[in-house]
Amino acid sequence: MRQQLKDFIEAIGKDAIAIIPAAHEVTRSYDTEFKFHQDPDFFYLTGFPEPDAIAVIAPSNKKAPLTLFVRPRDPLMETWYGRREGVEGAMKNHGAHKAFPIENFEKEMAKLVNGHEKLYYRFGVDTKLDQVVLQYLSGQRFRRLKTAYPPHTIVDPTILIHEMRLHKTEEEVELMQKSADIAAEAHVLAMQSAKPGINESQIEAIIEHHFRMNGAAGVSYNSIVGGGANATILHYVENNAELKDGDLLLVDAGAHYKGYASDITRTFPVNGRFTKAQREVYDIVLDVEIACLEATKIGNTIQQRQDLSIELLTEGMKKLGLLKGDTKELIKKKAYMKYYMHGVGHYLGLDVHDAGRYFTDAQAKNSRPFEAGMILTVEPGLYIPPDDKDAPAKYRGIGIRIEDDVLVTEDGNVNLTAKCPKQAEEIEEIMNSAQAQSAKG
Numbered sequence: 001m002r003q004q005l006k007d008f009i010e011a012i013g014k015d016a017i018a019i020i021p022a023a024h025e026v027t028r029s030y031d032t033e034f035k036f037h038q039d040p041d042f043f044y045l046t047g048f049p050e051p052d053a054i055a056v057i058a059p060s061n062k063k064a065p066l067t068l069f070v071r072p073r074d075p076l077m078e079t080w081y082g083r084r085e086g087v088e089g090a091m092k093n094h095g096a097h098k099a100f101p102i103e104n105f106e107k108e109m110a111k112l113v114n115g116h117e118k119l120y121y122r123f124g125v126d127t128k129l130d131q132v133v134l135q136y137l138s139g140q141r142f143r144r145l146k147t148a149y150p151p152h153t154i155v156d157p158t159i160l161i162h163e164m165r166l167h168k169t170e171e172e173v174e175l176m177q178k179s180a181d182i183a184a185e186a187h188v189l190a191m192q193s194a195k196p197g198i199n200e201s202q203i204e205a206i207i208e209h210h211f212r213m214n215g216a217a218g219v220s221y222n223s224i225v226g227g228g229a230n231a232t233i234l235h236y237v238e239n240n241a242e243l244k245d246g247d248l249l250l251v252d253a254g255a256h257y258k259g260y261a262s263d264i265t266r267t268f269p270v271n272g273r274f275t276k277a278q279r280e281v282y283d284i285v286l287d288v289e290i291a292c293l294e295a296t297k298i299g300n301t302i303q304q305r306q307d308l309s310i311e312l313l314t315e316g317m318k319k320l321g322l323l324k325g326d327t328k329e330l331i332k333k334k335a336y337m338k339y340y341m342h343g344v345g346h347y348l349g350l351d352v353h354d355a356g357r358y359f360t361d362a363q364a365k366n367s368r369p370f371e372a373g374m375i376l377t378v379e380p381g382l383y384i385p386p387d388d389k390d391a392p393a394k395y396r397g398i399g400i401r402i403e404d405d406v407l408v409t410e411d412g413n414v415n416l417t418a419k420c421p422k423q424a425e426e427i428e429e430i431m432n433s434a435q436a437q438s439a440k441g
């Protein structure tokens with residue numbers, strides 16, 4: 001049995017049963033679908049890759065706790081839309097102890113669920129399944145309770161599963177490292193390929209080609225490839241402008257490898273040489289990134305790291321002449337928000353903005369301390385709008401973000417994306433040797 005499933009079974013206990021649905025395909029237009037993406041909670045517990053499945057997890061059934069309801073084998077459907085594991089495959093290849101065609105779920109539900117005190121189910125995600133569960137619960141109200149009782153407590157399993165997802169196992173860290181390695185290599189390729197005249201879209205293609213050629217299923221979020229002032233748009237995804245001599249290029253791209261995300265940002269000069277003004281901004285962001293990466297460790301809270309990024313970037317903004325005044329006052333007034341308006345990082349895992357709570361209390365008053373097994377990004381940035389009359393002209397339209405993925409351990413941290421160069425000189429060296437090579441060839 002998968003470790004994740006074992007841990008979940010132990011956590012909910014034998015008085016409980018859980019119903020965890022898979023994702024469904026999503027229509028892109030008319031009769032075509034988006035590429036299927038499995039629900040990460042379902043994937044985490046079962047590893048089952050197909051849409052329209054439901055897992056029923058019953059710890060009371062010690063020998064056979066996992067029942068999967070799946071799309072049945074169907075030669076006609078499979079000829080049109082692809083292979084299915086079916087009931088046999090779910091048991092043989094995916095660890096289900098029992099399996100049924102998905103059509104039987106309603107019929108089997110009462111048999112499986114009755115006799116448990118608690119039902120772990122999350123309402124509000126799969127509205128069709130919500131109706132089935134509600135109908136079952138309401139149907140039970142009319143029963144004379146002389147046989148196995150229905151559950152009287154409904155619990156949302158999300159927090160439990162998300163806390164588990166937040167603390168990565170060794171095996172997960174290995175997959176995350178691989179995802180990070182593929183992304184780091186792709187960013188180096190982007191540096192080697194950038195030059196004036198090439199389109200953002202071509203850089204995006206080079207990166208995503210590398211992901212797919214190295215075992216990743218694709219991207220873990222839509223890649224951001226923004227030249228010049230496009231880098232000042234945080235979620236710029238048009239990626240269709242021509243790169244210009246003298247501009248910077250911001251690339252924020254991560255791979256989706258065996259379910260796990262990486263998330264790297266690098267910013268570099270299209271022509272391979274930072275201008276003096278670009279370098280001034282770059283080095284400020286880089287110093288903040290390194291300091292915040294260092295601060296990603298046990299003993300600090302997530303908020304302390306955020307505050308550090310704000311303080312250092314506010315100092316940096318003063319140095320550049322973007323802000324004037326007392327640092328404490330500027331922070332109090334949130335003056336930095338004009339040029340740095342996002343968090344310094346987030347959890348990373350099956351989702352790019354991964355599961356897990358950021359506070360230790362439901363009121364979100366106490367920031368959570370870093371804990372071993374967490375993986376977070378660190379991604380400070382400075383974005384100077386092109387039309388910002390308050391900024392010195394030489395800095396207008398510069399957008400810089402630098403982002404790495406960091407594992408917290410008992411004794412410090414590990415930068416999973418350390419292979420991706422970020423010192424300005426290193427980047428220039430990589431770009432200039434690539435350009436010299438292509439001039440020769």
Ligand code: GLY
Pocket residue numbers: 221252263346352379403
């Ligand atoms: N690209 C999404 C993020 O960096 O959070």
Ligand code: MN
Pocket residue numbers: 252253263264265403
């Ligand atoms: Mn990113």
Ligand code: MN
Pocket residue numbers: 263346377379403
């Ligand atoms: Mn990120």
